[in-house]
Amino acid sequence: MKVQVLDQSGKPVKELSVPEEIFSYPVKEHLIYEAVVNYLANQRQGTACTKTRGEVSGGGRKPWRQKGTGRARAGSIRSPLWRHGGTVFGPKPRDYSYAIPKKARKNALKSALTAKLAENQVLVIDQINISQPKTKEAAIWLKNLKIDSALIVDDRENENLFRSVRNIPNVKAVDDEQLNIYDVLKYKWIVFSQRAFNSLVERLR
Helix, strand or coil, X not given: CEEEEECCCCCEXXXXXXXXXXXXXXXXXXXXXXXXXXXXXXXXXXCCCCCCCCCCCCCCCCCCCCCCXXXXXXXXXXXXXXXXXXXXXXXXXXXXXXXXXXXXXXXXXXXXXXXXXXXXXXXEECCCXXXXXXXXXXXXXXXXXXCCCEEEECCCCCHHHHHHHCCCCCEEEECHHHCCHHHHHHCCEEEEEHHHHHHHHHHHC
């Protein structure tokens, strides 16, 4: 199985052999779903917090005597029944993260990459060179490639690239070691530098 390698202007330069066990992997939709749900759960901060009746300030004194007033008996103005009272069974800080097997995570990524390659939405560029960390230069390069939504995968050392694309809508640059299934599915195109592509192939073997 071969993938075309393009130069920065989008012209074919050579062909690259890719292993079929990665880019011809069966597209397992449920596995992809499980991996995406896991990724999103792990991103949650889990900082939501409400106060119970014991944590709301005030309410230490019984508002009126138990009997004889004709009103309902009350022991605290911070009862959950009252305005400004405590919350019953409200959210408390918690950890939403959980793990799925490493092999399942890897196979889900293979499935997503296979689907992208089948739709011809994977580009491999021999070398991504941005001379200056300027948004305009990166925007012109992407426009020449006719790309409006892209995940660009390259080595983190290519600082000019990362700084140039961070203000472009629907474009994100990531290091090949940080590639995740959510970003693969979120963006229409995946643009690899050749070294990042080779590195990813070695990691997924």
